[in-house]
Amino acid sequence: MRALVIDNGLRFEKDYPTPTPPRGEALIRVLQTGICNTDLELVKGYMSFTGVPGHEFVGVVERADDRPDLIGQRVAGEINAACGVCPTCCANRPTHCPQRTTLGIDRRDGAFADYLLLPYENLHALPDVVSNDQAIFVEPLAAACEILQQIHVRPTDRVVVTGDGKLGLLCAQVLAATGCYLTVLGRHTDKLQILARHGIETTTEPQTFAPASIDLVVEATGTPGGFETARRIVRPRGTIVLKSTYHGDMTVNLTMVVVDEVTLIGSRCGPFEPAIRLLANKQIEVEALIQARYSIDEGLAAFEQAATKGMMKVVITMNSD
Amino acid sequence: MRALVIDNGLRFEKDYPTPTPPRGEALIRVLQTGICNTDLELVKGYMSFTGVPGHEFVGVVERADDRPDLIGQRVAGEINAACGVCPTCCANRPTHCPQRTTLGIDRRDGAFADYLLLPYENLHALPDVVSNDQAIFVEPLAAACEILQQIHVRPTDRVVVTGDGKLGLLCAQVLAATGCYLTVLGRHTDKLQILARHGIETTTEPQTFAPASIDLVVEATGTPGGFETARRIVRPRGTIVLKSTYHGDMTVNLTMVVVDEVTLIGSRCGPFEPAIRLLANKQIEVEALIQARYSIDEGLAAFEQAATKGMMKVVITMNSD
Numbered sequence: 001m002r003a004l005v006i007d008n009g010l011r012f013e014k015d016y017p018t019p020t021p022p023r024g025e026a027l028i029r030v031l032q033t034g035i036c037n038t039d040l041e042l043v044k045g046y047m048s049f050t051g052v053p054g055h056e057f058v059g060v061v062e063r064a065d066d067r068p069d070l071i072g073q074r075v076a077g078e079i080n081a082a083c084g085v086c087p088t089c090c091a092n093r094p095t096h097c098p099q100r101t102t103l104g105i106d107r108r109d110g111a112f113a114d115y116l117l118l119p120y121e122n123l124h125a126l127p128d129v130v131s132n133d134q135a136i137f138v139e140p141l142a143a144a145c146e147i148l149q150q151i152h153v154r155p156t157d158r159v160v161v162t163g164d165g166k167l168g169l170l171c172a173q174v175l176a177a178t179g180c181y182l183t184v185l186g187r188h189t190d191k192l193q194i195l196a197r198h199g200i201e202t203t204t205e206p207q208t209f210a211p212a213s214i215d216l217v218v219e220a221t222g223t224p225g226g227f228e229t230a231r232r233i234v235r236p237r238g239t240i241v242l243k244s245t246y247h248g249d250m251t252v253n254l255t256m257v258v259v260d261e262v263t264l265i266g267s268r269c270g271p272f273e274p275a276i277r278l279l280a281n282k283q284i285e286v287e288a289l290i291q292a293r294y295s296i297d298e299g300l301a302a303f304e305q306a307a308t309k310g311m312m313k314v315v316i317t318m319n320s321d
Numbered sequence: 322m323r324a325l326v327i328d329n330g331l332r333f334e335k336d337y338p339t340p341t342p343p344r345g346e347a348l349i350r351v352l353q354t355g356i357c358n359t360d361l362e363l364v365k366g367y368m369s370f371t372g373v374p375g376h377e378f379v380g381v382v383e384r385a386d387d388r389p390d391l392i393g394q395r396v397a398g399e400i401n402a403a404c405g406v407c408p409t410c411c412a413n414r415p416t417h418c419p420q421r422t423t424l425g426i427d428r429r430d431g432a433f434a435d436y437l438l439l440p441y442e443n444l445h446a447l448p449d450v451v452s453n454d455q456a457i458f459v460e461p462l463a464a465a466c467e468i469l470q471q472i473h474v475r476p477t478d479r480v481v482v483t484g485d486g487k488l489g490l491l492c493a494q495v496l497a498a499t500g501c502y503l504t505v506l507g508r509h510t511d512k513l514q515i516l517a518r519h520g521i522e523t524t525t526e527p528q529t530f531a532p533a534s535i536d537l538v539v540e541a542t543g544t545p546g547g548f549e550t551a552r553r554i555v556r557p558r559g560t561i562v563l564k565s566t567y568h569g570d571m572t573v574n575l576t577m578v579v580v581d582e583v584t585l586i587g588s589r590c591g592p593f594e595p596a597i598r599l600l601a602n603k604q605i606e607v608e609a610l611i612q613a614r615y616s617i618d619e620g621l622a623a624f625e626q627a628a629t630k631g632m633m634k635v636v637i638t639m640n641s642d
Contacts, residue, residue, distance in 0.1 A: 088557065096557030096581065098533065150582070212419065227575070236409065236417030245576040252573045254548070255566040258587035260417065261471070266579035 002318070003113035004299040007050045010043045012299050016052070018115050025117045026070055027063035028077070030054075030318040033111040034136040035306040037165070037222075038245075039104070043303065047106055054111030055079045055104040058126065058135035060321070067120050074321070076138035078122040078272055079103040095269045112299060114318055124272045127280050134279045136315060137170070137286040138272055141279065144170040146270030147218060147241050148178070155179035160209060162229055163220035163244070164191040164202075166289055166313055171218050171243060173284045176200050180216075183208070185229065188310055194288050209233040212260070220244050227252070236260040241267050289313045323639070324434035325620040328371045331364045333620050337373070339436050346438045347391055348384035349398070351375075351639040354432040355457040356627040358486070358543075359566075360425070364624065368427055375425040375432030376400045379447065379456035381642065388441050395642070397459035399443040399593055400424040416590045433620060435639055445593045448601050455600045457636060458491070458607040459593055462600065465491040467591025468539060468562055469499070476500035481530060483550055484541035485512040485523075487610055487634055488564060492539050494605045497521050501537075504529070506550065509631050515609045530554040533581070541565050548573070557581040562588050610634045 003016035021027045034056035042049045057077065064070040081101045082094035089097050103118065104110015126135050144167065153159065157180045161172045164186025172184045172195055183201040185208070186192045192202035206229045215238050217230040222244030230240045231253070242264060257264065278284045291312035294302035299316055306314040324337035342348045355377035363370045378398065385391040402422045403415035410418050424439065425431015447456050465488065474480065478501045482493045485507025493505045493516055504522040506529070507513045513523035527550050536559050538551040543565030551561045552574070563585060578585065599605045612633035615623035620637055627635040 093558060146582075237414060242575060242579045245579050248576075249572045249574050251570045252575070253570050254563060254573070254587075255569075256587075257585065258563045258566050259589055261467075261587045261589055263587075264578065264585040266575075266577075266582045266584075268580055268582055 001114035002296050003052045003109075004054070004296065004303070005051065006042055006053055010300060010303055012297070016113060019109065019117050021063055021065070021117050024066070025119050026061050026067065026123060028059035028075065028116050028118060028123075029062045030057050030059045030111050030114060030116055031074075031132050031321060032136060032315050032317045033057040034140075035302060035314045035316065036140065040303070040307050042105065049105060051104075052109035052111075052113045052116075053104040054113070055102070056136045056139045057111035057116070058132050059111070059116065061123065062115070064120060070120065070123065073123075073125045074135075075123040075125055076135055076272060076276065077103065077118045077124070078269070079105065079139060080269060081108060081119050081122060112296065112316060114296075124276060126276065130276060130279050131287075132321070133287050133290060133315070136313075137284075137289070138275045138279065140167055141170050141174070141275040141284060141286070142270035142272045143167065143243070143268065144174040144270065145274045145278075146267050147171060147243070148174065149270055150265055150267055151216070151239060151241070153178045153180055153216060157181065157215040158213065159183075159216045159218070160185055160214045160233060161218045161220055162226045163222070164188055164195075165220060167243060168220035169194060169289060170284065170286070171220055172200055173198065174278070175218065177278075177283060185209075191310075191312070194285065198285065212236060214238060216241070218243055222246055224250055231256065231262075234260075234262055237262070239263045239265060241265050243267050290315055293317060322435035323617050324373045324430075325375070325617065325624070326372065327363055327374055331621060331624055333618070337434060340430065340438050342384055342386070342438050345387070346440050347382050347388065347444060349380035349396065349437050349439060349444075350383045351378050351380040351432050351435060351437055352395075352453055352642060353457060353636055353638045354378040355461075356623060356635045356637065357461065361624070361628050363426065370426060373425060373430035373432070373434045373437075375434070376423070377457045377460045378432035378437070379453050380432070380437065382444065383436070385441060391441065391444065394444075394446045395456075396444040396446055397456055397593060397597065398424065398439045398445070399590070400426065400460060401590060402429060402440050402443060433617065433637060435617075445597060447597065451597060451600050453642070454608050454611060454636070457634075458605075458610070459596045459600065461488055462491050462495070462596035462605060462607070463591040463593045464488065464564070464589065465495040465591065466595045466599075467588050468492060468564070469495065470591055471586055471588055472537070472560060472562065474499045474501055474537060478502065478536040479534065480504075480537045480539070481506055481535045481554060482539045482541055483547045484543070484565070485509055486541060489541035490515060490610060491605065491607070492541055492564060493521055494519065495599070496539065498599075498604060506530075512631075512633065515606065519606065527554075533557060535559060537562070539564055543567055545571055552577065552583075555581075555583055558583070560584045560586060562586050564588050611636055614638060
């Protein structure tokens with residue numbers, strides 16, 4: 001099958017071996033896949049990953065020996081394949097299973113290929129009203145929903161999202177739905193315009209916010225500058241949700257965190273079903289985030305474009321429905 | 322009056338001016354005061370404080386013009402003097418009032434003196450069953466209670482306190498009362514012995530704890546090593562409470578905080594009434610933490626001893642009841 005493969009950089013392979021599903025897993029024909037910033041980091045060496053990247057996909061189940069009901073279904077897929085039996089899994093935290101593999105990120109080939117494998121329980125059937133373009137946003141939108149899964153956002157809260165990247169725009173739309181007083185701090189007026197269309201306040205000027213004035217800051221830049229802004233504007237006993245990973249270690253003034261009794265919460269993968277509901281109900285606009293499309297045969301060019309500064313979502317198409 | 326004064330180092334003054342209470346504040350004759358690590362830091366230049374340090378005190382109200390009922394009462398005192406009218410105070414967070422002064426720490430003379438001033442609303446009358454020795458622990462014990470004010474500690478939680486300093490020993494006793502499965506990681510067998518007498522598990526060996534195995538870690542060392550241990554042993558979606566301030570900035574791997582969805586919570590001053598109840602009921606042992614006593618005339622020697630490594634509480638006596 002065709003595949004993009006990371007092994008000291010990224011290459012395109014025409015004849016990568018098509019996988020055979022082990023017991024408990026389905027073979028999925030991939031329709032299309034979005035390029036995530038994590039994919040770009042993997043190409044640079046993050047996680048020392050080798051194999052096929054890609055985890056924001058939509059596909060059709062082609063083989064599922066013990067679950068024939070799944071065959072032919074159009075699905076999104078949760079990316080963490082957990083062991084199901086360890087204490088972490090038994091405590092209902094499968095996304096943190098220490099034995100987990102992760103689709104296209106950690107010891108499991110991903111979605112920039114004609115086919116992929118995932119356990120049956122990772123698959124979520126998509127209603128017809130969710131298009132393929134919407135479907136590739138289920139995974140990142142679930143990650144945005146994770147914020148509401150972790151903390152209680154009150155309708156009266158003053159909330160700021162720092163960062164107008166793809167994840168920032170999704171987090172902003174999910175948070176706006178709570179009725180909170182939301183402002184998004186970004187750098188790109190064209191991206192912020194997508195939110196402004198939905199009545200969400202935006203600014204490019206960090207000084208808009210008084211020090212110690214914000215109840216909740218969602219840090220989605222993944223930069224030291226974004227974190228510093230979050231620290232400056234969060235109020236005493238306020239919360240900073242860390243939604244992006246950071247390059248290497250960061251220098252943090254933890255004494256100020258203690259004195260102001262600030263809460264920092266790391267936030268990663270989230271629940272798929274709410275994300276699918278939000279897309280089915282057209283409550284979240286995602287199509288406007290797609291900026292370019294490529295076939296997998298042009299996959300290297302797609303990654304090159306995705307890596308250009310300020311780029312929104314680049315989609316790679318593998319197969320048609 | 323007699324006072325210890327910080328002004329480029331610490332000195333003893335025989336004739337420091339006795340303060341006159343402004344409207345709304347009481348004049349308190351100080352009986353005795355404990356030396357806190359924060360006091361030692363202030364002497365070294367922390368907060369650029371000048372004036373009289375000391376905030377862990379017991380005293381008797383000598384003058385209270387609009388509250389004659391307070392006169393003669395033996396009291397402990399909350400250390401943050403808030404403005405009472407700003408948005409932070411109106412939101413019931415007076416300990417975070419941006420205009421606040423702090424007894425013996427920030428623009429307000431403290432308790433290593435014959436007299437001090439505090440607003441009426443900061444004072445808490447002490448029941449007779451709480452001795453003067455117990456009373457100087459009300460403030461740090463309230464800070465330990467703040468943990469339970471901020472987060473829900475479940476009886477089934479696996480909890481570790483890192484650090485066997487004075488605050489660590491108080492946090493441990495407060496946490497043990499929840500019924501949680503508590504272990505204290507310290508360095509001094511004599512200090513850990515105080516906890517062992519109460520049936521609290523202790524260890525001096527960080528490797529006792531498997532990685533990612535602990536629900537809640539209370540970091541009370543204030544050292545990079547303590548924080549690193551906390552990060553190593555906290556489970557995914559677990560919580561680290563930061564109970565100590567840190568020297569300057571610290572380097573933290575925030576990506577691991579994101580991937581493991583860990584919560585970091587800064588924790589500072591806490592509620593006095595629960596602390597007084599716990600002391601009145603003899604649920605917390607504090608007398609064993611007192612290791613030396615000095616009169617205020619020997620105050621400089623007291624500070625010198627308090628600064629020696631591994632020292633427990635040093636008490637300075639100002640006046641008798």
